[in-house]
Amino acid sequence: MSNRAAKPHKAQSLTSADSAQDISGYTVFSAGDAGTAHVMAHRMLDENRIELGHRLLGQWLHGRAGSGSDWIHLQFHMAVFELALDDWAAAYTRFMDEVLPAAATTEEALTDAPALLWRLSLTAPEHTELPWEALRRTALSRMERPADPFVELHNLLSLAGAGDPGSIELWLQSRPADMPSRPERLVEQMAVALRAYSAGFYEHAANVLQRIVPQLSKVGGSRAQNLLFWQLEELCWDKVRDATPAPLYAEVA
Numbered sequence: 001m002s003n004r005a006a007k008p009h010k011a012q013s014l015t016s017a018d019s020a021q022d023i024s025g026y027t028v029f030s031a032g033d034a035g036t037a038h039v040m041a042h043r044m045l046d047e048n049r050i051e052l053g054h055r056l057l058g059q060w061l062h063g064r065a066g067s068g069s070d071w072i073h074l075q076f077h078m079a080v081f082e083l084a085l086d087d088w089a090a091a092y093t094r095f096m097d098e099v100l101p102a103a104a105t106t107e108e109a110l111t112d113a114p115a116l117l118w119r120l121s122l123t124a125p126e127h128t129e130l131p132w133e134a135l136r137r138t139a140l141s142r143m144e145r146p147a148d149p150f151v152e153l154h155n156l157l158s159l160a161g162a163g164d165p166g167s168i169e170l171w172l173q174s175r176p177a178d179m180p181s182r183p184e185r186l187v188e189q190m191a192v193a194l195r196a197y198s199a200g201f202y203e204h205a206a207n208v209l210q211r212i213v214p215q216l217s218k219v220g221g222s223r224a225q226n227l228l229f230w231q232l233e234e235l236c237w238d239k240v241r242d243a244t245p246a247p248l249y250a251e252v253a
Contacts, residue, residue, distance in 0.1 A: 022046055024223040034070050041077040045224050054081035069108045072099055076112040080119065080224065088123055095120060096131075104134040107142060111150065111221075114139070114157040115228055121161065122231060136162035143171060149183040150220035153190055160194035168195040183219045186212055190229075197236060202243065206236035 020030035020039055023046035030039050037060045044053025057078050066074075075098040079091040095116050103113035113135055121130055139158035147155070159167045172191050189212045196205035213229045 022222045022224065024217060024226075026217075026222040028222055029070060029073075034074060037074060038070075038077070041074070041081075042222065042224060045077075045080070050081055050084045054078070054085060057081065067102070067108075069112075072102055072109045072112050075099055076116050077224070079116055083119055083123065088120070088125070091116075092120055092124075100131055100134065103138060104131075107138070110138070110142060111154040111225070114154045114161060115225060118157060118161055118228055118232070122235060130161075132158070132162035136164060136167075140167060148220070149181070149187045152184075153187050153216075153219055156187070156191050156194050160198045163198050165195045165198040168198065186215055186219050190216070193236075197232075202236045202239040206233060206240055209233040209236060 020035075021027050022042040028038055028042050029035050037057060041053055041057050044050065044056070057074070058081075061074065061078060075094055079094045079099075082088075082091040082094065095113075099109055099113050099116060103109040117130055117132065117135060124130065135158040139155035142151070143155050156168060156171065159165075159171075168191055172188065172195065175188055189208060193205045193208035193212070196202070196208065209229070210233060213233050216229050217223075217226050
């Protein structure tokens with residue numbers, strides 16, 4: 001991460017956290033000035049102090065420029081605050097300016113880019129075109145090599161967001177018969193759900209998600225990151241309800 005000159009005024013400075021873990025016990029990066037900002041963002045989200053977190057992280061980011069995965073992750077947190085405050089346009093602009101360029105050309109946003117674009121898609125204005133194809137290309141390239149299960153999970157999210165059940169199916173077919181670890185088995189089940197979702201089989205996707213989402217923290221990630229999977233389950237159930245005809249009631253004379 002580059003050296004970013006401007007810092008908050010002392011009266012508005014970020015308070016150092018007592019712990020470098022979030023409420024779920026996940027250890028978050030905490031080194032240096034950026035680490036302090038990161039721990040603060042997690043604490044504000046865990047305590048549901050969204051407006052304060054938005055203000056403090058916004059002050060820290062103001063006047064700074066950066067690059068690299070830590071910088072992108074802080075942009076992810078800021079966008080999460082913006083979405084929680086119903087400022088979709090600000091979160092979208094942040095994604096396009098700070099996250100997408102790295103996601104399209106590097107592997108520095110393999111988890112943050114699909115996670116944030118999915119969050120944007122959940123509340124996007126009708127007929128909004130989102131840049132899934134750039135994330136899909138990066139995911140397909142990365143999937144040619146072994147990866148951590150948490151990264152694999154987000155590669156699959158990119159494919160599902162792009163509406164590519166075929167590539168998810170090919171990934172599933174390439175898996176060994178016996179997964180060597182529980183996280184890898186959970187990622188495989190998530191792939192089944194995402195394949196169903198992207199093919200329009202929302203009830204099947206919802207049923208699989210209902211079973212595995214409570215366990216997905218074992219794959220990795222913080223509470224802030226894993227909240228997305230609960231939202232995806234809710235999205236699938238919403239689509240099931242929308243597709244179910246309303247019951248007809250006979251009028252009683």
